[in-house]
Amino acid sequence: MTGRLIPHAVLVLAILLFALPIWIAVAGSTQDSAVIARGEISLIPRLSGLGVYRDVLLHGSAGAGPVWHALMVSAGMALAIAFGKIALSLPSAYAVTFFRFPFRMTAFWLIFLTLMLPVEVRLIPTFQVMSSLDLINSFTGLTIPLIASATATLLFRQTFLTLPDELVEAARMDGAGPLRFLRDIVIPVSGANIAALFVILFVYGWNQYLWPLLVATDPKYDTVVIGIVKMIGVDTATEWNKVMATAVLALIPPVAVVFLMQHWFVKGLTEGDK
Amino acid sequence: MxxxxxxxxxxxxxxxxxxxxxxxxxxxxxxxxxxxxxxxxxxxxxxxxxxxxxxxxxxxxxxxxxxxxxxxxxxxxxxxxxxxxxxxxxxxxxxxxxxxxxxxxxxxxxxxxxxxxxxxxxxxxxxxxxxxxxxxxxxxxxxxxxxxxxxxxxxxxxxxxxxxxxxxxxxxxxxxxxxxxxxxxxxxxxxxxxxxxxxxxxxxxxxxxxxxxxxxxxxxxxxxxxxxYVAGFIGSPAMNLLPGVLGRNGTAVTVAGTEIALAPSRFAAPDGHAVILGIRPEHVVLDPSGMSWPVEIVELLGSEMLVHARRGGEASLTIKIVHGPAMSDVIRVSFPSEHVHLFDQATGLRLTPAGSGVPPS
Structure with missing residues (x-):
């Protein structure tokens, strides 16, 4: 019995460690702002305080607009980044893996290099480019710089490399051209990997903070992450219950995506799925 | 067509x-x-x-x-x-x-x-x-x-x-x-x-x-x-290939110091020519008056057995026989002339007015 007791104890401890802050947010969101400010958060949610969710969703709070709008902006941005990255990196990985052309490896290494230069590192130049393209305060400016990245290309390349050469040759004998091969063989075979990547990229896009903060000053483009920060006032009294309610709301979509796609996610990361 | x-x-x-x-x-x-x-x-x-x-x-x-x-x-x-x-x-x-x-x-x-x-x-x-x-x-x-x-x-x-x-x-x-x-x-x-x-x-x-x-x-x-190459590649176990010298107007080959008689005029090459004698393991026959070979290993394959023998360090011979007598240290064998192949030692090519086994070039 003790052999199983200790692992369970460790697990329970870890779960508490991870779940407690979230629970505090859930419980705190239903309580009175002044009580929270005094540091007296009860761990029992107050059912009568649930109205705060309706409140933040529809009206927001002092510093920020309604949360439903911010959620839409976040969702739009995360989806655009996830789909954009997949749409961009799938063909580029395909080209780098299956075609022989001059400077193929140079192209690959240039793509690889961008891995070491995430947006945070090239913040100023990227901002300058966006500004001269007049893309500040636009959805395009919000998403495009985050779409161009090497992670997805690298992952797809690794997946494609596991496809046996004979599969490519069989398709050639069957008369499948490059685009047909991509559509009929490569994409279906890498389905699990695409799904796994989608999950990662969605969460990545959803959690963006620094770039949206910089490139979109118009409240119209406030993501929910930005919204939370704006709610925390510097000189006004912060409505902590609203902040926590927003945080809980912000948590739901990425969790839902992971939850819905976890089967594919695990499969795509663990199996070669040839 | x-x-x-x-x-x-x-x-x-x-x-x-x-x-x-x-x-x-x-x-x-x-x-x-x-x-x-x-x-x-x-x-x-x-x-x-x-x-x-x-x-x-x-x-x-x-x-x-x-x-x-x-x-x-x-x-x-x-x-x-x-x-x-x-x-x-x-x-x-x-x-x-x-x-x-x-x-x-x-x-x-x-x-x-x-x-x-x-x-x-x-x-x-x-x-x-x-x-x-x-x-x-x-x-x-x-x-x-x-x-x-x-x-x-x-x-x-x-x-x-x-x-x-x-x-x-x-x-x-x-x-x-x-x-x-x-x-x-x-x-x-x-x-x-x-x-x-x-x-x-x-x-x-x-x-x-x-x-x-x-x-x-x-x-x-x-x-x-x-x-x-073909001789050694096709056939299992592989054909025995023994280096030797042609003599007696092409009617004998000396292998590992022993002269092996061949049927007359089967092989057209000058005496003293370095050749390789080929014979398949299943074509070697036990013969009390034949050439003696020290036995190295005997492998039983069920109905048949393979005898590996070696003579003079370099010449090795494999013999396939249908469940033979109790094996002594030395076996005596002879090579029936009709099953003997001769190849040029320098080029490896078949010597003979052979059948149709002509290379395609």
Missing amino acids: AGLRLEGLHKSFGAIEILKGVDLALADGEMLVIVGASGCGKSTLLRLVAGLETPTAGRILIDGRDVTGLDPSARDIAMVFQNYALYPHMSVFDNMAYGLKIRGLPRAAIRAKVDEASALLGLEALLERKPRQLSGGQRQRVAMGRAIVRDPKLFLFDEPLSNLDAKLRVQMRGEIRRLQRRLKVTSLYVTHDQVEAMTLGDRLLVMHQGVPVQLATPTEVFEYPADT
Whole structure:
């Protein structure tokens, strides 16, 4: 019995460690702002305080607009980044893996290099480019710089490399051209990997903070992450219950995506799925 | 008429010459097996015919039409790969139908062709399955079905049986042979397995280091190997090759200090010529008055036994006998003259006014 007791104890401890802050947010969101400010958060949610969710969703709070709008902006941005990255990196990985052309490896290494230069590192130049393209305060400016990245290309390349050469040759004998091969063989075979990547990229896009903060000053483009920060006032009294309610709301979509796609996610990361 | 002609086919990868000139003509409906050790260029030859590689020089003609510069799909060829290369996400039906779909055949015609092929191969019950739900032999059949439905001018087989276990291999070998006979499609079959080569081919092409060494029927290759390479490669256990010197007007060979008499005037070469005497293990006979060989190892194979003997350090001999007497340390054997092959020691080529085992160059 003790052999199983200790692992369970460790697990329970870890779960508490991870779940407690979230629970505090859930419980705190239903309580009175002044009580929270005094540091007296009860761990029992107050059912009568649930109205705060309706409140933040529809009206927001002092510093920020309604949360439903911010959620839409976040969702739009995360989806655009996830789909954009997949749409961009799938063909580029395909080209780098299956075609022989001059400077193929140079192209690959240039793509690889961008891995070491995430947006945070090239913040100023990227901002300058966006500004001269007049893309500040636009959805395009919000998403495009985050779409161009090497992670997805690298992952797809690794997946494609596991496809046996004979599969490519069989398709050639069957008369499948490059685009047909991509559509009929490569994409279906890498389905699990695409799904796994989608999950990662969605969460990545959803959690963006620094770039949206910089490139979109118009409240119209406030993501929910930005919204939370704006709610925390510097000189006004912060409505902590609203902040926590927003945080809980912000948590739901990425969790839902992971939850819905976890089967594919695990499969795509663990199996070669040839 | 769907013949295949290869004219002066060369292939180099960088500075390495893989194929050093291959000329070959296949008659309609013929099954030619290309056999050789790995690295001899046999797979490259097949890939050139398939169009998966481009020849450095030479021409490929199918049915009299020059296809050298054509894309694989335009050559009207079907290929069976070693690891089957089935599309993992498609059902058996879709695997077979894919090539036809691309060619734009109507659905009903595709259905009919796939049904016909699957009936031929006994795959009817498996059409909805995915490749991973099939056994090795079944996958192999699907790969063949994919080739058959296309109704190609030429079948190419690239070591299709090497991923199967021994028992299945024998069974599939028979199936391939029956199918090929029945469909009468000209076929090129590459293997490193000499048993496959002997049993499947109408003719064999033995390749060695990028050069075709012998092109003949399996019987001819076995009975009149063109050189020491073919002699050692075809036949199991391998032919004994003993260095010696020709003497007595070509009627005797001295091997390891002992003179072995040969039937008169079978071998035309000057006395004192350095030769290699070849004799198959099953042709060596026990003879109390014969040459003595110290025994090294005796291997029992059930009904037969292999005796490995060595004399004078370098000359080693393998003898296959049907359950012999109790083995002593030394056996005495003789080499019946009609089973003796002689090869030139310098060139390795067959010496003799032999039968038709003439190399194709």
